[in-house]
Structures are given as structure tokens and as C-alpha cells.
Amino acid sequence: MTSPSQQIMRLGLGFTVSQALRVVIELGIPDLLAAGEQSVEALASAAKVDAGALYRVMRLLAPEGVFTEGQPRHFSLTQMGAALRSDRPGPRDFIQMINGEAYLAFEQLLHSVRTGKPAFDKVFGSPRFDWLSGHPEQAALFQRAMVALSHGSNEAVADAYDFSPYARVVDVGGGHGQLLSAILARNPHLTGVLFDLPSGVAAARQGIGGDLPRTDLVAGNFFESVPVGDVYVIKKVIHDWNDQDAGLILRRCREAMPANGRVLVVETLVPAGNEPSQIKGIDVIMLAVTGGLERTEAHYADLFKAAGLQFERVIHTQAPISILEASRS
Numbered sequence: 001m002t003s004p005s006q007q008i009m010r011l012g013l014g015f016t017v018s019q020a021l022r023v024v025i026e027l028g029i030p031d032l033l034a035a036g037e038q039s040v041e042a043l044a045s046a047a048k049v050d051a052g053a054l055y056r057v058m059r060l061l062a063p064e065g066v067f068t069e070g071q072p073r074h075f076s077l078t079q080m081g082a083a084l085r086s087d088r089p090g091p092r093d094f095i096q097m098i099n100g101e102a103y104l105a106f107e108q109l110l111h112s113v114r115t116g117k118p119a120f121d122k123v124f125g126s127p128r129f130d131w132l133s134g135h136p137e138q139a140a141l142f143q144r145a146m147v148a149l150s151h152g153s154n155e156a157v158a159d160a161y162d163f164s165p166y167a168r169v170v171d172v173g174g175g176h177g178q179l180l181s182a183i184l185a186r187n188p189h190l191t192g193v194l195f196d197l198p199s200g201v202a203a204a205r206q207g208i209g210g211d212l213p214r215t216d217l218v219a220g221n222f223f224e225s226v227p228v229g230d231v232y233v234i235k236k237v238i239h240d241w242n243d244q245d246a247g248l249i250l251r252r253c254r255e256a257m258p259a260n261g262r263v264l265v266v267e268t269l270v271p272a273g274n275e276p277s278q279i280k281g282i283d284v285i286m287l288a289v290t291g292g293l294e295r296t297e298a299h300y301a302d303l304f305k306a307a308g309l310q311f312e313r314v315i316h317t318q319a320p321i322s323i324l325e326a327s328r329s
């Protein structure tokens with residue numbers, strides 16, 4: 001039986017696994033193993049790295065279920081590890097992104113706990129999204145990571161909500177446009193607006209998120225204004241911001257929407273109590289990296305009220321994400 005001290009040690013060493021995953025992704029090891037088992041020497045030769053060092057990293061990941069070591073120093077890819085292949089829709093881009101500059105900021109988590117402010121600004125000299133706008137390669141990885149993180153959830157959201165009463169849907173902070181693409185595909189009567197910073201609009205123009213028929217691509221700042229529409233979808237945006245900034249985004253939507261309009265905030269809710277949940281870890285990442293936060297249902301209700309919106313209901317989807325619907329109050 002594992003002692004409490006050993007359990008705590010394992011938790012404290014969690015960063016070794018996350019960084020090892022990033023390394024094998026960047027070296028393309030999952031792709032090299034797609035055809036079957038290989039020796040670590042063959043893998044190291046193909047990846048142009050040291051065989052002894054690579055073996056130690058893969059040996060760490062084998063007990064985690066990513067690889068299997070059969071013959072000594074020979075590895076094969078598990079079903080879980082196959083999710084890291086470049087030809088599979090999955091988490092590889094998210095793992096790379098979160099273990100890059102976000103990881104460096106997270107090392108200064110204590111700064112965020114002491115001040116309540118994002119450590120990213122201290123480490124990199126500017127807020128996360130401002131920094132990304134000046135680093136196109138990392139911004140492109142961020143957009144790909146958001147696609148990976150959204151895998152399955154966009155379809156679940158598009159299926160869960162009845163858009164039939166509306167004519168024009170505005171995807172606020174829509175980035176690559178994957179959610180809007182799914183909504184329009186299911187609702188041919190709708191026209192759409194994808195509204196984001198220029199980098200997000202550029203990703204949508206490249207088709208990263210799928211086809212966007214009947215859609216205007218509009219670059220702008222959602223703290224200043226949003227385009228006119230009758231239903232506003234805001235997916236995984238509000239969690240990026242503190243209550244003051246999040247409330248401002250919601251007020252801009254309220255100002256632009258008609259009397260019968262709706263705002264749909266699409267987020268993963270934080271469960272109450274001691275229930276384990278991935279979103280609780282992401283919440284602390286938000287603290288350190290963007291200054292945002294994940295919220296409970298009650299917290300969102302308060303946020304809507306402060307923005308002049310009436311919280312109507314929560315619609316749970318087939319994915320671990322929910323739709324919080326609000327109207328003009």
C-alpha cells in the first residue's frame with residue numbers, strides 16, 4: 001500500500017510527466033511508432049537525439065500508459081499514446097501549448113496567489129493575449145490547441161440548443177470558427193458573424209475550424225463593441241477574464257442585442273465540494289496565465305445579473321461543457 005508521504009511525492013512530481021509528454025510530441029515519437037514496436041536506438045536515430053536520454057523519458061511514460069516496453073529498450077505505442085499522433089484529432093497541440101510559455105508562467109504561481117494577478121504578465125512582460133499577438137508561431141499553436149480542446153464539444157453544443165427562433169448568430173471570440181461552423185451546418189436558416197481579434201479571424205479564413213458559409217468575419221475588440229445579432233455565443237471566452245472584464249463583455253452583448261435576444265455562455269462548470277475535476281486544475285492555470293477563472297453556476301448567475309442580463313437556465317450537453325442562457329432583464 002502506498003503511504004501518504006509517497007502519494008504526496010507522486011503529486012509533486014507531476015510536472016515530469018507533463019514535460020515528458022511535450023518532449024515526445026515535439027520529437028514525433030508517437031508518429032515513429034505508428035507502424036509498430038521499435039528500439040529506442042532506432043527512434044533516437046530518426047529523431048536525432050541521445051538514445052540513453054530518450055530511453056529514460058519513454059521509460060517514465062510507459063507506466064503512465066503512453067508506451068509499452070516489450071523487449072528491453074523496445075517500445076510500442078498504446079491506444080492512449082496513439083492520441084498523440086499527428087494524424088489523430090486529439091490533445092497533442094494542447095499539451096504542447098500548455099507546457100510551453102504557460103508552463104513557465106505557472107512556475108510563478110505563488111506570485112499569483114500573493115497578488116491575485118496573472119504571473120504570465122510578470123514573466124513575459126505583457127498579458128497573455130497581447131504577447132500572443134506578437135508571436136505568430138505560438139498564436140497559431142494556441143489556435144490549434146483550442147481546436148484540439150474543443151474536439152467533440154462544439155458538436156455537442158450545436159446539437160443541444162434550439163437555434164430555430166433566431167436569424168443571426170454572433171460567435172464572440174470565436175477564434176478558428178469551429179463552433180460556428182457546427183451551428184451553421186445544423187441550421188441552414190442562420191447567418192453568422194465570427195468576431196475575434198485579427199489572429200483569430202486569420203485562423204478562420206484559413207479554414208482551421210471548418211466551413212463558414214453565410215458568415216461575416218469581423219475583427220475587433222469585444223471590450224469596446226460587438227456586432228449586431230439576435231443570439232450571441234461566447235464559448236470558452238468568459239473564463240479568460242476576471243469578473244470585471246467578463247462583465248464588460250456581457251454588457252457589450254446586451255447593448256447590441258434586441259429585446260428578444262439571447263446570450264449563450266458556453267463553459268465547463270466547476271463542481272462543488274471535493275469532487276475531483278480537470279476543470280479545477282485548469283482554473284488554477286487561468287489564475288497564473290490569463291488572470292481568468294472557472295466558475296460555478298451560482299457565480300455565473302451573479303455575473304449575468306451584474307451585466308444587466310437575466311439568467312434563464314443551464315443546458316447540459318453530451319460533452320463536459322454546459323450552455324448558460326441569459327436574456328435581457
